[in-house]
């Protein structure tokens with residue numbers, strides 16, 4: 537029996553979380569890990585208790601939906617809420633983080649970002665990551681590959 541590799545396992549988790557997204561513009565999922573253990577997860581969605589974009593449509597301002605909290609932020613805030621340290625942690629995201637999330641990820645002490653898809657990769661975000669010494673790497677994610685594991689089990 538072949539064991540699933542950690543990269544596939546955590547990236548699959550982020551893709552599962554993305555399926556819970558409530559914003560129709562982009563489904564993003566993020567998983568924060570430490571020593572190969574999941575410490576938090578998030579997807580892009582509204583503030584708890586607020587209406588969802590999937591029900592009411594997006595709340596657009598200057599070309600952005602202002603209703604949602606991004607997946608990476610939701611994962612970081614889950615750690616904040618529960619008092620879990622993100623220092624030297626790793627984050628697996630379905631898409632390259634936006635500039636604001638990149639800044640928060642760096643500031644939270646996360647040292648490694650694995651992402652599956654490029655998404656408007658911001659020049660300044662890349663500059664900040666390089667300067668902060670945060671390792672960022674695109675890793676391939678193939679749902680078919682994951683499905684094969686599940687179907688064989």
Ligand SMILES: [Zn+2]
Pocket residue numbers: 558559560561589593594595601602603604
């Ligand atoms: Zn929206």
Ligand SMILES: [Zn+2]
Pocket residue numbers: 606607608633634635636637638
């Ligand atoms: Zn973001």
